[in-house]
Amino acid sequence: MPHTQHPVTDGDIISGELWNQFCDTLKQAGQQILRPEAPTDAATRAEGFRYLTRLLRIGLEMHVEFSDPQFPGFFKPSHETAKIGADNPDNLYQSARLNGQYEYRIRGQRNTVHYLSFRTQKGGYESDGSMIETGFLDSNQLSPDEQGQFEIIVSRDRPQQLLPHSHWLPMEADSNALVVRHTFHDRQQERAAELTLQRLDGDSAPPPLQAATLARGLLDAAHFVDGTARLFADWAASYLPHSNLLPAANQAECQSVGGDPNIFYYHSHWALAEDEALVVDVAQVPDCDTWNLQINNYWMESLDYRYHRICINKHTAHYHADGSVQLILAHRDPQHRNWLTTAGYTQGTLCFRWVGAEQQCHPTTRVVKLQQWLADQSATAGATL
Template sequence: MIAPTNGKGAREGVRTMSEEAAIGGSGKSGQQLRDELRGPERSQEENAKRLISGEAWRSFCRSIEEAGAHLLEFPTGETATPGELQAQAMKYVLGLTQGGILQALQLSDPDTPRLVRSPDSEAKWGAENVDNQYLWCRVGPHAQYLISGNKNNVFEALLETKDGYMQLGDDQVFDTLLLSEIECDAEGRFEILLAAERPAGFSGNYMQMPPETRYWCVRQYFADWESEVPARFEIHRVGGEGEAPAPLTPARMAELLDEAGLWTLQSTKFWQEWIDQLRRDHVKGRLLGPVPFVGGARDIVYGNDWWSLEPDEAMIVEFEVPDARYWQIQLCDLWFRTMDWATRQTGLNHAQSYIDPDGRARFVIAHRDPGVQNWIDTWGHPEGMIQYRYVWTKTKPAPRVKIVPFERVREELPNHTPSYGLEERRLALAIRHRHLQRREPVT
């Protein structure tokens, strides 16, 4: 149930996932998954000894080693470059390790909150949306936080208070707020109060943190990659200005190494269970209809399935354009990551797609450029995950799929489908590369 707004962009109360929400992979989530992952309880003294002896560090390194071995054991096909998929698997593990290390560094202390990007264009995980920038920040309901920033001209952003990561069994979303709902000044500047309870008399932008809250998260949505600029966010703990964190103890560092190792290894196994399920249940030429998923955002329905193509085949996906503020379709690789979206066209959204006069969108998934605007590049991979999202939607049209010889693609598309030349493609890809610099600035 969506919590009511106060007319100034604030929402109150906790929202619960619909009973119809699907669970991917092994089907485990929530408390069941948390119980399975729970490690041995150790005293502060035991953890201090583990750190000083080097055992905590060795345990962290073993987690990374096991993550890499787990992926190398997964059966794969081949691309034109032998061993490429295994090489990508090791790059994936590096990105997951970066995500795990974030848990022990920037995301370790709710008293010194820091915003970080995760995933990003290189360190990918969880079939992230090619149109999203993801920001995470560690927070806690024992404190209040003031978030300030500027909307700029980003298409939209979804702000959430959460208990954590769905791959760790923490799949609750407590409060949400859209950037478009936030009250701001004429120049787009805003402030948001994050607190366990709304202070008496406070009428500004507000998000609630129930007792289980551990993170504040942002998904920024980009539709027009040529012109949109990310919104800016800053956060500080109210009353914490000028305070230094407590000294880092050996016991605490051992705990952080354990958290980093668990995050890395469990992310590897959890998302690969999704891939295994999708691959096992795959029916060539079928694409499942859209449904909400446990752990996904409240206003999103997802269509998750598998694709596989021979070198001379293409897949045509078509659907009625949904009555939605935003929608997109994309490919992911064997490792549950989006494919290279900055230099290749591996996904398209509603603003980037050609819509036929009959109100339907048609996409060609192929290893080669078919000369149409709505080509989605397979990156030369023989198989992978296909995913589409309808966000803030009133309708949920199911797609139709047809597998055809590549040479017959134009025959299968409507006669009025315009051609898309090499120069047009080059310019479209250049927009993607420039957009990456704006989405992930270094300063």
Template structure:
């Protein structure tokens, strides 16, 4: 039997580290209701969701601090139902693996029927509608300072989406991730070095986004990652110093993220209409979202292939917002979803608070019209506010190559009773029983997407 040596110094150091982390978390809590830290208005619902938001960041920070290992990486859920944030896309499964940008890794995947990635018709039990792998330098917000969004920096490095991947007929594929492409390499490759404004930067994460359009049939990828010079080696045991560093990182991450995104919303997006800084992504007046545009450095690690539009809605009980989209160039994917002011997507399992290109109806004139309202107007393209009188509206269009003509929006606030006067006569409608079936499909899909087994 191994000898057991009691170590009072380790005991005291770890107790102190844990206590310090709790103090940092208490400091992070101030971002929920301290006006100096620019939180949402302190309504009962905003406060309740704020504590959930803080708990979600704490959950994520513990996993990041204790599980991110560049020698022995794995893909973890960067965002899930317990830790929604940063205006997450309701259609997305966000996966993240920490890497050393100077080392080489192999990602191995297997997809169900992927023919739709190549412009062909998909079948039952198919792969996600759209998949993209991206190397990024860092998580936006980890510094806690808006200065990280300067034009001289960027988050995104190399990327590959489903249409660019070389895939075997059985759905298997591999991606080499490395600082440079080996001579003679003919397969899928993502570079971990990126140059921006004349500065070379090294990527420290691989992000995989799996976007689901058909929530009834699409299946997530089987995905693995390994560092090539560590294959078969054991992971070293945890040390006291490592735990102390991890605990310190937990508190730092939560503090930084809570404060950063409060400031981002208030200052960069001008969400309250009083920011002294005017930026290209600042929100216009409520109920008038930005016209679609590519991401800028000021939105951090946005999906590289996306065109974005964002804004605020403010609606009273008997009001509704009609959004009319004109899309001249067909994208790989479109999505629209509602978020609270903390940046959490609404409950998209139990409410129809989001719609994508397969879920939304296209009108006979080729335009897509959505209705945001507190109650069901009986149209297919209803977005449920879940009772939030104020919220955020996020719209995305994903293209492999930037289109030569961007989507445009027309937005109109109307009385709920007048909705039909502003919609085509042939607008697609649903019954109460059909809406219940839609919600059943959503509930089952979200359980499957985020299953813990």
């Protein structure tokens, strides 16, 4: 729920009252891990409390270290050890704090990453729980020069004249953030774009830290932890009634919390016994920039993709001759080329995405007894594994 920002005085800093408020809000966030519908086993609880520490790291980067829109800098709002809301393992995320009253310039080297998008937005999980788009630009609209370099002006008003290989990314008066998604087909082979960001006509260096600035940043960081944990605990709870299915998500809701407008999302919960597997079939893959299926824990953090194959995309999947694709989530390797591992988990959430598809082919799912399913596959002439 939205929080009310109470005025903080220098005395609150000097006395330590500000720190007390910060710690009290973090303590409150712990209730999201103790919700009655959430799993109660020690491992899931441990992951939940680790999740809060990860959110705090992101919140401090966002609201303290990189909080000044007059001197913006990129930070990573999700990465290998800090994850939010079904973070995409195929993505490198970058974010920066903006102010719609200013103008900015992004300079970039395109390099070889498959897909790249830029989004300005307003709101925040620490305030009203939303991240509403105020401007969008993707790599299909970019026109780099022969060296792969480009420029983006970020402003409320469209520039009267743009130079060659320069583009405009709109903002609104209350825009407060920029999010960049680098989406890979193959992270080992592709190179992320190289980006710099600067405010136009700004000062050369920031002033010394002010008490009010730190107070606002610490409280916003703490409310970010609480608000983010609450938002995605609500989402995870809403998936429980359709566990092991994969229905289309509410796309407007996905966009309202920062989703890419080129993406069509599916979210759900999964739970499998030791002898079970979840089979996901897509009858026909439509023309699209990419797609993927990823496996998360209950708190909607992607499982550790550094060590486990928990995500398959358009490039890494193996297809049937008719263009269909089958994916299988199982505790042990079924000798299927599109196997996703549970990485030792017995339940969690999952997300399927179409990126840049004008039409979608909705995936279907079924839970099978793994041993029987393997026997049936072996007995089926022409089965493609």
